[in-house]
Amino acid sequence: MNFKLIQNIAVSLLLARWRQTLVAAIGVTFSITMFITLLSFMSGLNDLLDGLILNRTPHVRLYKEIKSSDFQPVDIHSKKTKQYNFIRSIKPKAERLEIQNSAAIIKNLKTDPRVLGVAPKVTAQVFYHVGVIEITGVINGIDPEAENKLFFFNDYVTEGNFMDLKNIPNSIILGKGAAEKMLAQIGDVVQITSSKGERLSLKVVGFFQSGLQDIDNVQSYASISTTQKLLGESNNYITDLQVKLNDILLAPDVAKEYQRIYEIEAIDIQTANSQFETGSSVRSLISYAVGITLLIVAGFGIYNILNMMIYEKMDSIAILKAIGFSGKDVNRIFILIALSIGVFGGFLGLLGGFGLSAIIDQIPFNTNSLPTVKTYPINYNPRYYLIGTIFAIITTYLAGYFPSRKASKIDPVIIIRGK
Amino acid sequence: MSQIILEAQGISKSFHDPVTIPVLKDISFTLNKGEFVSVIGKSGCGKSTLLYILSTMDTDYEGNLIIDQVSMQGKNEGELAIVRNEKIGFVFQFHYLLNEFSVLENVMLPGQKLGKYSPKEIKERAYQKLKILGIENEALKKPNQLSGGQKQRVAIARALINDPLIIMGDEPTGNLDKKNSEIVFDIFKELADVYGQSLLIVTHDNEFASRTQRIIEMQDGSIIRM
Numbered sequence: 001m002n003f004k005l006i007q008n009i010a011v012s013l014l015l016a017r018w019r020q021t022l023v024a025a026i027g028v029t030f031s032i033t034m035f036i037t038l039l040s041f042m043s044g045l046n047d048l049l050d051g052l053i054l055n056r057t058p059h060v061r062l063y064k065e066i067k068s069s070d071f072q073p074v075d076i077h078s079k080k081t082k083q084y085n086f087i088r089s090i091k092p093k094a095e096r097l098e099i100q101n102s103a104a105i106i107k108n109l110k111t112d113p114r115v116l117g118v119a120p121k122v123t124a125q126v127f128y129h130v131g132v133i134e135i136t137g138v139i140n141g142i143d144p145e146a147e148n149k150l151f152f153f154n155d156y157v158t159e160g161n162f163m164d165l166k167n168i169p170n171s172i173i174l175g176k177g178a179a180e181k182m183l184a185q186i187g188d189v190v191q192i193t194s195s196k197g198e199r200l201s202l203k204v205v206g207f208f209q210s211g212l213q214d215i216d217n218v219q220s221y222a223s224i225s226t227t228q229k230l231l232g233e234s235n236n237y238i239t240d241l242q243v244k245l246n247d248i249l250l251a252p253d254v255a256k257e258y259q260r261i262y263e264i265e266a267i268d269i270q271t272a273n274s275q276f277e278t279g280s281s282v283r284s285l286i287s288y289a290v291g292i293t294l295l296i297v298a299g300f301g302i303y304n305i306l307n308m309m310i311y312e313k314m315d316s317i318a319i320l321k322a323i324g325f326s327g328k329d330v331n332r333i334f335i336l337i338a339l340s341i342g343v344f345g346g347f348l349g350l351l352g353g354f355g356l357s358a359i360i361d362q363i364p365f366n367t368n369s370l371p372t373v374k375t376y377p378i379n380y381n382p383r384y385y386l387i388g389t390i391f392a393i394i395t396t397y398l399a400g401y402f403p404s405r406k407a408s409k410i411d412p413v414i415i416i417r418g419k
Numbered sequence: 420m421s422q423i424i425l426e427a428q429g430i431s432k433s434f435h436d437p438v439t440i441p442v443l444k445d446i447s448f449t450l451n452k453g454e455f456v457s458v459i460g461k462s463g464c465g466k467s468t469l470l471y472i473l474s475t476m477d478t479d480y481e482g483n484l485i486i487d488q489v490s491m492q493g494k495n496e497g498e499l500a501i502v503r504n505e506k507i508g509f510v511f512q513f514h515y516l517l518n519e520f521s522v523l524e525n526v527m528l529p530g531q532k533l534g535k536y537s538p539k540e541i542k543e544r545a546y547q548k549l550k551i552l553g554i555e556n557e558a559l560k561k562p563n564q565l566s567g568g569q570k571q572r573v574a575i576a577r578a579l580i581n582d583p584l585i586i587m588g589d590e591p592t593g594n595l596d597k598k599n600s601e602i603v604f605d606i607f608k609e610l611a612d613v614y615g616q617s618l619l620i621v622t623h624d625n626e627f628a629s630r631t632q633r634i635i636e637m638q639d640g641s642i643i644r645m
Contacts, residue, residue: 002531002534008531012517012519012520013519015519319515320528321500322476322503322511323504323532323577324500324501324503324505324529324532324533326496326497326500327500329532412476413471413476413477416589417467417471
């Protein structure tokens with residue numbers, strides 16, 4: 001149809017009231033800017049906090065748990081009877097924490113297409129010697145390369161080179177908190193005693209800082225072979241297998257499957273860290289709620305201005321109808337006005353949102369607990385820009401819909417005769 | 420016999436608020452092509468109401484209205500808008516020009532809406548109509564820069580742009596001084612005599628009416644002379 005004519009009239013009406021139009025457009029711009037900035041910032045923070053745990057947590061962890069057997073000898077006897085046995089104070093039998101046949105399991109896991117990588121680990125309970133005092137701690141024996149590839153180990157090594165764990169025999173990367181207590185510097189030699197009484201001198205090659213104080217106070221890293229030596233175990237002694245999957249969402253199913261196949265304990269990341277997911281989703285929900293509220297307020301602004309415009313232009317609308325414009329045409333004119341405010345304001349809002357996010361991204365944010373973060377985190381996800389655009393158009397359309405309908409229903413006779 | 424372009428068949432209308440008052444009672448008449456007709460009557464006799472019904476803007480009535488051999492009954496709002504656009508040119512007591520547009524654009528608007536001619540042709544036609552009315556020099560001004568008489572002439576030019584079947588006027592000279600009324604009447608007369616344009620003008624100016632070809636006089640909602 002004669003869209004160009006309708007466009008022409010809409011533009012003229014817009015320009016006749018350009019100040020109000022501008023205010024309405026600025027309202028949309030402001031709300032879209034805040035919507036995008038808020039979501040980008042909030043989701044940047046979410047990613048940061050989740051990354052603290054999720055990056056370093058295996059999607060599936062395979063380990064052996066010391067626990068009493070679910071199936072006791074007496075159950076054999078009463079299997080086919082209707083008896084039920086109550087046995088108290090069952091103790092687990094002497095068992096090693098070692099995952100049996102770990103080499104074969106690793107080989108098998110690596111062929112699974114869902115698996116991104118496997119990092120073996122040996123955990124050892126130790127004492128750090130500070131003069132005559134002993135501090136409890138944990139040493140994780142790791143494969144530095146695999147650990148870095150899968151869990152970004154290097155991001156948390158604040159001083160020293162993590163590869164030294166492999167290259168320098170009998171070396172250790174101390175947790176920052178533990179190192180401070182021991183007054184240890186890089187190059188120093190620290191004394192470690194294992195829970196079994198084995199004593200070893202290890203050379204400090206770096207410091208490790210996770211951002212979680214409790215971990216940094218006790219945890220240190222050494223190579224797998226050093227840890228095995230400390231524990232006095234053979235070189236196939238592995239206590240944990242950390243599996244990273246291609247898709248984190250598969251973790252619960254995969255964990256169950258591995259538990260069945262390999263007959264060891266398997267825990268998935270969702271079960272182990274459920275509180276993080278809850279926190280993230282609630283934070284996103286709040287930012288969406290605030291953002292959408294802003295947009296709705298902007299929508300009311302547009303609604304008001306269009307309403308006013310329609311009252312002001314009542315005569316013009318009546319005359320347009322008298323010279324042959326239908327209610328539909330009038331409706332289109334006002335919807336077009338509303339949408340142009342929305343599109344124009346929304347577009348500026350996208351730019352504003354990007355600009356403001358970029359500025360926040362430059363603000364220094366130094367905290368001891370987060371060694372890799374230097375500025376405020378921002379997530380530039382195009383999804384927020386898309387949602388912002390869609391919402392701007394929908395709210396302005398709705399804001400324009402009711403006034404436009406009113407305009408289209410104006411009876412020209414009443415206006416013209418009313419004079 | 421000349422061609423009938425507008426026919427009213429038993430048109431009645433009542434206002435229902437707060438009590439039912441009949442305004443138009445069984446009005447029937449015909450209008451031929453090329454006629455210059457005036458409708459007169461005292462204030463409140465229903466002549467304007469009749470005009471709005473005839474112009475298809477008011478649809479709340481009983482009876483039948485036939486424009487150009489087509490009944491207006493049962494047509495929806497959009498279809499009636501097309502009829503108004505194509506077949507009826509309207510001149511009001513007030514000029515009702517859009518101040519956002521120039522004089523030329525105001526005149527072009529109904530033509531653009533009709534979309535029968537190219538934009539260039541519409542522009543040419545608009546100039547041509549303004550020329551007939553002797554105001555082509557004001558074409559690029561805004562309506563609020565013109566005098567009352569000039570504005571009314573622009574409104575007439577706008578009514579003419581689509582070569583309508585009939586021009587309807589609701590007291591088109593009611594708001595003008597003697598001199599400008601004279602000019603507007605002469606224009607109507609010229610349109611009727613030279614261009615064969617049909618005109619239906621509601622007026623309370625008996626002198627104006629006496630110079631038209633035919634007078635329809637109304638009283639209390641009925642036609643008493645035609």
